[in-house]
Amino acid sequence: MSNFSANKSGMSTQHQRRQSMPAPTPISTNVTPTIITTPPSATGSGPLGLGSRFHNRHPMMLHGGPRNRISVWIDHVLSFIPRRRRQIRYPIVFCVGLYLFLVYLYLQDVPTWSAVASFKVKNWAFNWDVKRCSYRKDPMLFVKDSSTVLVIWEMNCKLPSMELTWVPTDRSSRPGMDQGHEAVLGxxxxxxxxxxxxxxxxxxxxxxxxxTNISYSINPPRALSHLSRTYTFSHLPNPPSLEGREIARFGAVSDNQCEVSQFYNVLKAMTEHHKIDYLIHAGDAVQEYTSLDNWQTDFASPLSHFKIGQTTPLIYAHGNHDFDPLGEYTYTGKRTWHAYTLAGIRFIVLDSNLDSQEQDRWLEQELKSEATKQAWFRLVLVHVSPYTQYWEKDAWVNKGEKDWGSFVRTRYVPLFQQYHVDLVISGHQHNYMRGQDDHMVYTIIGGAGGQLDSEQVEDYPVWADGKVKSRHHYVLMKVTGDKRLIWEAYDADCGSRIDAFVLHSRTEA
Known part of the structure; x- marks a missing residue:
């Protein structure tokens, strides 16, 4: 039998089977349908009693709702991606944004962030007692008077036999202890x-x-000779008259508390562009005087990082945040008010935290002294300015902060005018200001790190024709041999000069 016949026979048999199957039963029209109820959480409310989530929404709502401008912009940017793969747009945007952020950090802030992180890690290591006997704080210099300097450092171990020796050296020679002078034990x-x-x-x-230059050495016990340190700093009490030549440079900052990264940038800008002999600090070096961590990470570590503390003596006035009610001042030396002459300038350092009759009497005697009268310039350094003009209004009015240090304005300014003070340097207010009253110049330099002040709370005539800049900044003050004091204020972020003036000595001969 042929294949064709077989197939045909099979088809015939299948047809016969279909013919013999009984007819299907007709569907009843009386069957009651079963209603499936959707849970209320899924349906919500809607017209006609139907769930609006599935039955009553615009078709666009099923695909994420109306498209906003951001979605349209993202679609436009990612138009090169096939539409079927467009759901990966948000991960792509996140990855691109993260990459750009990391590039920004690398180009802008990584050096600062890494330095600040190293300050924190070093402090934690000491606190957790995982470092062997070493320096917590490197030596720092503080001017006490015209012939005395304090050297203060901190260890995480007690070494009773630790000594310091110093010797004057020739300014033209290399630092060392072998300049032909006998070392003096401090x-x-x-x-x-x-x-x-x-x-x-x-x-x-x-x-x-x-x-002269002063070279000093810290000498630990012989078994810990690796802790020996030697540094050199310049001492400039009475400069000669050198026509047209610079004889000393002073850096000046204030109010770096709260923001160590900004203080780091201020010091970096200063040290990259200028070589200074002394550093003036108008107070508020830390946020909390009692915080040992603040003194470590926010003050000592940044200064040590740039080798300022060890080789640049500080002229320091205490602020309200670094005020010690007990008068100990462990990290800055036990002194409240004092005076000394450096590079022809008579520095008169006052304490605006203490409304004291004793300080009043001392100040008047100091202003009458021959050392003050004969100085090329008379400079007062006090934390709270006699004329604070920018502050937070609520704190100024309702919390009584306008009265802080008000005695400086009411009692000390008349003395400044009577005895011909040339320059008053203050901080406390977090911005830069320069004003003038007759022949006396007032400056505020509180921009070394703290949050800047921009809300005006007073209107003093002394600032009327001056300069106001709400910027983080530092000051360079130069003294020349022809009895000029050159003042320059610099923006710490962009490096531009924001203010400058020159004072000529009013001292005869």
Whole structure:
């Protein structure tokens, strides 16, 4: 039999089977349908009693709702991606944004962030007692008077036999202790704050009254010789008259508390562009005086990072945040008000925290002294300005902060005018200001890190024709041999000069 016949026979048999199957039963029209109820959480409310989530929404709502401008913009940017793969647009945008952010950090802030992180990690390591006997704070210099400098450092261990020696050296020679002078032993005092904070204070007294370099060395026990340190700084009490030549440079900052990264940038800008002999600090170096961590990470570490503390003596006035009610001042030296002459300038440092009759009497005697009268310039350094003009209004009015240091304006300014003070430097207010009253110049330099002030709370005539800049900044003050004081204020972020003036000495001969 052929294949065709077989297939045909099979088809015939299948047809016969279909013919023999019984007819299907007709569908009844009386069957009651079963209603499936959708849970209320899924349906919500809607017209006609139907769930609006599935039955009553515009078709666009099923695909994410109306498209906003951001979605349209993202679709336009990612138009090169096939539409079927457009759902990956948000991960792509996130990855691109993260990449750009990391590039920004690399180009802008990574050096600052890494330095600040190193300050924090170093402090944590000491706090957790995982570092061997070492320096928590490198040596820092503080001017006490015209012939005395304090050297203060901190260890995480107590070494009773630690000594400091110093010797004057030739300004043209290399630093060292072999300049033909006998080393002088500085007296060292030890203050134990706790087992991890031991502060050493050495006094370098009897420094020569002529311009010289001072080389000093810290000498630990022989078994810890790796802790030996030697540094050199310039001492400029009475500069000669050198026509047209610079004889000293002073950097000036204030109010760096709260923001160590900004303070780091201020110091970086200063040290990259200028070499300074002394650093003026008008107070508020830390946010909380009692915080040992603040003193470590926010003040000492940035100064040590740029080698300022060890080789640049500080002229320091205490602010309200670094005020010690007990008068100990462990990290800055026990002094409240004092005066000394450097590079022809008579520095008169006052304490605006203490409304004291004793300070009043001392100030008047100092202004009458021959040392003040004969100085090329008379400079007052006090934290709270006599004329604070920008502050937070609620704190100024309702919390009584307008009265802080008001005695500086009411009692000290008349003395400044009577005895011909040339320049008053203050901080406290977080911005830059320069004003003038007759022959006396007032400056505020509170822009080394703290949040800037821009809300005006007073209107003093002394600032009327001056300069106001709400910028983080630092100041460079230069003294020349022809008795000029050159003042320059710089924006710490962009490096531009925001203000400058020149004072000529009013002292005869």
């Amino acid at each position: 007296s060292t005092a030890i203050t134990t704050l706790d087992k991890m904070h031991i502060v050493y204070t050495a006094t370098l007294s009897g420094i020569p009254s002529t311009n």
